Amino acid sequence: GMLTNLTTIRKSIKTLEKVEKRISTGGEGLTKKELSNLTKEQLKLDKNLSGIRTMRKPPGLLIVVDPYQEHIAVAEAKKLNIPVMALVDTNCNPDPIDHVIACNDDALKSVKLILTTLTNAIIEKKKEMKVIKKGEKKPTLKTNINEDIEIDVSDTETDKEV
Numbered sequence: 001g002m003l004t005n006l007t008t009i010r011k012s013i014k015t016l017e018k019v020e021k022r023i024s025t026g027g028e029g030l031t032k033k034e035l036s037n038l039t040k041e042q043l044k045l046d047k048n049l050s051g052i053r054t055m056r057k058p059p060g061l062l063i064v065v066d067p068y069q070e071h072i073a074v075a076e077a078k079k080l081n082i083p084v085m086a087l088v089d090t091n092c093n094p095d096p097i098d099h100v101i102a103c104n105d106d107a108l109k110s111v112k113l114i115l116t117t118l119t120n121a122i123i124e125k126k127k128e129m130k131v132i133k134k135g136e137k138k139p140t141l142k143t144n145i146n147e148d149i150e151i152d153v154s155d156t157e158t159d160k161e162v
């Protein structure tokens with residue numbers, strides 16, 4: 001329910017910021033019990049919200065490792081017209097997925113390889129966008145998903161001698 005409840009999530013983030021501010025002032029005027037409860041609330045909110053704390057709008061793309069397990073997130077993204085890219089195994093229906101990456105989503109090495117490649121591509125595109133000078137047309141992060149991606153797998157176990 002995170003994507004469809006962004007207003008509620010934002011309220012929780014504001015609550016977290018208020019709690020942090022209150023704790024950072026040393027908890028003036030609070031008893032030890034009240035300060036302890038505030039600290040517990042801060043830890044809980046921080047655990048649940050730290051990854052999306054700076055997110056101000058819905059994401060432009062949702063990347064899902066196991067759409068079978070995360071079917072609610074996929075359904076939410078579809079409801080909000082957010083494209084979904086997913087690592088799809090044979091146990092999952094690929095129909096609701098916009099960009100399918102067929103792989104064994106249970107194998108840690110394949111998941112790590114694909115996510116590392118995606119992360120590096122995103123970081124590289126963001127660097128390119130920062131270099132754009134004023135007045136120039138800004139490129140978008142959209143790329144052709146279907147184009148071939150070169151992946152360096154030289155450090156995988158298949159290349160090592162057995």
